[in-house]
Amino acid sequence: MKHCDKCHIVIETNQKYCPLCHQVLQGKGDPSVPEIYPEYIPQRREILPITKKALLFVTVISILTLLGINLFNYTGAMWSFIPIGAILYFWVIVRYGVLSKQNIAFKLAFLTTVMIIILNLVDQTYGDHRGWALDYVTPFALLACNLAMTVIIWIRRIDYRDYMFYLFTIIVFSLVPLILYLFHVINVLWPSVTAFGLALFILLFIVFFFPKSIKDEFKKRFHL
Amino acid sequence: MKLEQKYQEWFKLDNSAKIFPEVSNTKETNTFRVQIALKEVVDPDFLQLAVDAMMERYPMFKVRLKTGFFWRYLDYNSSPFVVKPMLHQVCGPLSPKENNGYMFQVYYRNNIIAIEIFHSLADGFGAFMFLKSVVYEYFSLRGYPVTPDNIVLTKDSSPTIEEYEDAHVAYYDPKNHKHVPEKKAFGIKGTPINDGNIGMISGTVSTTKILELARGYQATVTEYIASLLMYVIYTTQIQHREHLKYHQKPVKIFVPVNLRKHFPSETLRNFSNFVKTDMVMNRPDITFEDIIAHTKEKFRYGLQKEELIRKMSENVAFEKNIFLKLTPFHLKKYAMKIGYNIMGLSLNTMSLSNIGKVDFPDSMKPYIDNVSAAVYSGKFNTLNVAIVSFEDKFKLSFTRSIIETTIEKEFFRQLTSLGIEVEIESNYVEVYV
Numbered sequence: 001m002k003h004c005d006k007c008h009i010v011i012e013t014n015q016k017y018c019p020l021c022h023q024v025l026q027g028k029g030d031p032s033v034p035e036i037y038p039e040y041i042p043q044r045r046e047i048l049p050i051t052k053k054a055l056l057f058v059t060v061i062s063i064l065t066l067l068g069i070n071l072f073n074y075t076g077a078m079w080s081f082i083p084i085g086a087i088l089y090f091w092v093i094v095r096y097g098v099l100s101k102q103n104i105a106f107k108l109a110f111l112t113t114v115m116i117i118i119l120n121l122v123d124q125t126y127g128d129h130r131g132w133a134l135d136y137v138t139p140f141a142l143l144a145c146n147l148a149m150t151v152i153i154w155i156r157r158i159d160y161r162d163y164m165f166y167l168f169t170i171i172v173f174s175l176v177p178l179i180l181y182l183f184h185v186i187n188v189l190w191p192s193v194t195a196f197g198l199a200l201f202i203l204l205f206i207v208f209f210f211p212k213s214i215k216d217e218f219k220k221r222f223h224l
Numbered sequence: 225m226k227l228e229q230k231y232q233e234w235f236k237l238d239n240s241a242k243i244f245p246e247v248s249n250t251k252e253t254n255t256f257r258v259q260i261a262l263k264e265v266v267d268p269d270f271l272q273l274a275v276d277a278m279m280e281r282y283p284m285f286k287v288r289l290k291t292g293f294f295w296r297y298l299d300y301n302s303s304p305f306v307v308k309p310m311l312h313q314v315c316g317p318l319s320p321k322e323n324n325g326y327m328f329q330v331y332y333r334n335n336i337i338a339i340e341i342f343h344s345l346a347d348g349f350g351a352f353m354f355l356k357s358v359v360y361e362y363f364s365l366r367g368y369p370v371t372p373d374n375i376v377l378t379k380d381s382s383p384t385i386e387e388y389e390d391a392h393v394a395y396y397d398p399k400n401h402k403h404v405p406e407k408k409a410f411g412i413k414g415t416p417i418n419d420g421n422i423g424m425i426s427g428t429v430s431t432t433k434i435l436e437l438a439r440g441y442q443a444t445v446t447e448y449i450a451s452l453l454m455y456v457i458y459t460t461q462i463q464h465r466e467h468l469k470y471h472q473k474p475v476k477i478f479v480p481v482n483l484r485k486h487f488p489s490e491t492l493r494n495f496s497n498f499v500k501t502d503m504v505m506n507r508p509d510i511t512f513e514d515i516i517a518h519t520k521e522k523f524r525y526g527l528q529k530e531e532l533i534r535k536m537s538e539n540v541a542f543e544k545n546i547f548l549k550l551t552p553f554h555l556k557k558y559a560m561k562i563g564y565n566i567m568g569l570s571l572n573t574m575s576l577s578n579i580g581k582v583d584f585p586d587s588m589k590p591y592i593d594n595v596s597a598a599v600y601s602g603k604f605n606t607l608n609v610a611i612v613s614f615e616d617k618f619k620l621s622f623t624r625s626i627i628e629t630t631i632e633k634e635f636f637r638q639l640t641s642l643g644i645e646v647e648i649e650s651n652y653v654e655v656y657v
Contacts, residue, residue: 007633008640009427011648019425019650020633034334036649037424040312040656101321220234220299221292224549 002027012036059087077126085118105149105166112145113173135188139177139195146170146199164217167202174199233283233300239392239540240494241344245289245296246560248342250420251625252602253317256577256610258351259338260359261593266332267366272307274361275330277379279305282354284388284493285345288325294553298345301325309333314422314623314651315600318342330358335593337362343494348579348597348610349482350492353377356584363591373585384490391489392540400530401537409476409573410505412461412606414626423653424598425632426621427646429639431581431613437642441516446578447523449611449620450477450501451516453576456634458505458515472506478572479523482580486532497535499526500572570604578611594619601625607632627654 002025003010004018011018013036014029063084070080092114097107116138123133149170153163177192186192206214237245248254279286286305287298303324310333318340320327328341328351337359341351353376360376372378417423438448457475462468480496489495501522503515525531542548542563548556582595596619597610606626612619622632636646 007637007648009636009646009648011650013650013652015650015652015655019648019652019654020629020636035652036334036336037314037651038310038312038333040421040653216234220290220297222294223236223292223297224294 002029059091062087079126082122082126085122089115089118103163104152105163108145108149108152109166109169112141116141131187134177134180134186136191139174139191142170142174142177143191143195143198146174146195146202150202164206164214165221167206171199171203233286235284235287235298235388235493236390237296237298237344238390238491238493238495239536239543240496242295242543243560243564244342244344246557247564248317250317253315253420253600254343255315255318255340255600256343256348256351257315257338257340257598258348258355258579258595258612259336259597260355260595262335262337262359263591263593265335266337266362268307268309268332270362270365271330271332271337271358273365274358275305275307277361278354278357281357281377281379281381281383282492283383285326285328285354287327287345288320289327289344291553294549294551294556296553305330307332310336310338312421312651312653312656314424314598315340316420316422346492347482347494347496348480348577349484349496350494352579352582352597353492356582359592360585360588363588368587368591370587370591371585373587375583375585376588386490387492389489389491390493391483391487391491391495392536393543394489395483395487395533396537396540397533398537398541398544400534401541402534403538404534406571408473408570410457410462410473411570411573411604412457412626412631414606414624414628416603417625417627417653418657420625421653421657422601423624423627423629424621424649424651425624425629426596426598426619426649427636427639428594428617428619428649429644429646431616431618433644434618437644441513443516443520444523445611446479446576447516447519449578449609450479450576451512451519452638453477453574453609453631453635454501454503454505454515454519455510455512456631456638457573458510460630460634462505463508463510469506472504474502474504475573476503476571477501478575480575480577481527481532483532483536486527486529497532499523572605574605575599575608576611577609580611581613584614589615596621598623 001010001012004021004023005026006023007018007020009018009020011025012029012033013025014031014033015035016024018025066080066083070078093111096102097111100107116133119137120133123130123137146167149163149167174196177186178196180186181189181192244254283300284298286301288301290297290299301324303326305324305326307330310331318327318329323329327345328339331338331340337355339351339355339358346354356376357378360370360372360378363370434445434448438445441448443451454475454477462472462475477500479499479501481499483489483495483497484491487495499522501519503518548559551559577597577599579597584592592614594617595612595614597612598621599608599610601608601623602625607622607624610621610623622635624632636648640646
């Protein structure tokens with residue numbers, strides 16, 4: 001036991017100073033007695049900073065080079081936005097796919113949505129054969145996402161209730177291409193029907209085999 | 225238990241729990257710690273087993289926080305819970321994503337078992353009940369002859385509905401919810417500690433001697449300590465600083481009240497309210513006797529049943545408002561944030577949580593050395609105090625988010641000058657950060 005003759009308190013520590021007045025403590029401590037509270041260990045960093053710096057540097061240089069080449073040989077089209085979009089999508093994957101601590105279903109749904117948006121923008125802006133992104137990519141990306149989520153839940157044996165909400169979201173999204181077909185925005189029917197068919201199949205599977213969990217999930221999400 | 229049955233276990237957030245997720249961040253963590261120091265070194269494997277067993281008994285802790293369309297809720301969490309060695313940081317932000325979704329953490333170090341818990345899950349009473357059960361289970365796994373004596377909940381009993389009711393809603397009065405506007409309180413300023421770290425200084429004194437001191441003024445221990453804190457704030461922060469006196473904000477100490485003592489509820493979730501001291505200290509000659517008379521009057525008024533119900537109903541009325549109810553959660557969130565900024569933190573100078581005497585069965589007492597608690601401190605409430613007593617060990621834990629220790633120093637010097645022996649513990653945050 002050490003003591004502080006200014007504050008008149010006793011303390012069991014291997015530190016030299018009184019925590020109250022910071023004067024040197026009197027008396028001998030027992031070095032074999034460990035400190036009551038642990039020492040401070042700084043939190044580890046999430047990404048190696050040199051890797052991050054190098055990647056960011058390469059990203060900026062590539063974007064500038066692409067823009068430069070495009071502008072100095074300008075032939076009427078800003079084709080450089082396509083590779084730049086791809087590079088930015090890479091960063092979205094790193095940030096929201098790899099480093100994020102969100103659950104896998106959210107990551108899948110989010111990345112698929114971003115990809116669909118980027119590809120549709122590309123489709124709307126460039127090329128002669130317009131409409132491929134809406135006709136084929138959108139329904140097939142939704143189908144792939146839906147399938148991936150189901151397979152992950154099945155294989156990893158994780159608590160499917162946590163993912164149900166995302167599954168529902170994807171199923172609702174799968175309806176969008178069909179509706180667009182009705183309004184003649186989409187011209188090819190079969191990819192949209194396939195995507196919606198799978199979504200409906202999964203939904204019916206859940207309704208028939210886990211009806212209660214659906215009911216509970218709705219009760220929880222919408223309680224007042 | 226059938227799988228389907230288990231999945232029913234989800235809970236609405238109770239009335240006071242609703243606010244915390246919206247107003248918490250790395251600076252205002254809204255966590256608190258309860259800890260029991262044993263007389264032997266803790267074995268982490270046995271502790272893990274004990275916690276696993278208790279998670280089944282306390283379903284309201286085996287949850288993760290989720291967002292619904294109108295409100296957040298607590299959903300059954302099927303992931304495993306892992307006990308961890310204690311960190312330096314006291315009452316730091318709990319990161320549910322790194323913690324399998326759980327909103328509390330069980331730490332061990334040397335002879336200490338500590339629980340840090342987010343305030344949405346439970347209040348001090350509930351957290352101590354859980355900790356006591358874990359320690360009981362730990363002892364019985366170690367083979368010690370302990371008996372629960374109806375003081376500790378064990379894994380042999382099963383959870384009841386009453387234990388997770390929202391008692392605020394059960395006892396509020398829809399006719400008595402008048403909002404009484406309040407002035408902002410005096411804040412203790414200082415140099416912030418880096419990285420949101422919290423300094424902790426605890427002092428252990430004799431329970432009987434503190435009781436004697438308080439009885440000398442015909443006051444309860446809480447009233448006495450609150451008055452002493454106010455006196456120390458006055459002498460160190462206000463008395464000699466003339467420029468403060470023209471616009472003096474009142475010094476207010478927020479003292480949580482365990483409503484289970486006033487209403488017949490067995491809930492283990494949040495069920496507490498508060499009383500506040502409230503004194504404008506702009507005279508140069510305020511004595512300790514003045515302060516304690518004021519504190520006793522404020523406590524007498526604040527602890528009247530009508531006043532407790534009014535404060536409780538004020539919050540419940542907010543939740544029951546049909547327009548607010550039907551607002552989607554992501555909008556409601558902002559309403560709650562604004563409401564909290566108006567009625568929340570800046571209305572208190574500091575908080576003083578007296579958890580009181582923690583009861584243990586006689587068979588457990590020989591293995592326990594001391595018990596303590598700590599409350600986070602943040603940007604405005606830079607200093608908070610938690611008190612727990614166990615037998616003759618009365619432990620006051622000061623947590624601070626500023627480097628200065630003036631108030632702690634003066635407070636303990638006041639006690640030692642009255643002939644009370646004080647044993648100090650510190651996490652020595654200033655050495656590391």
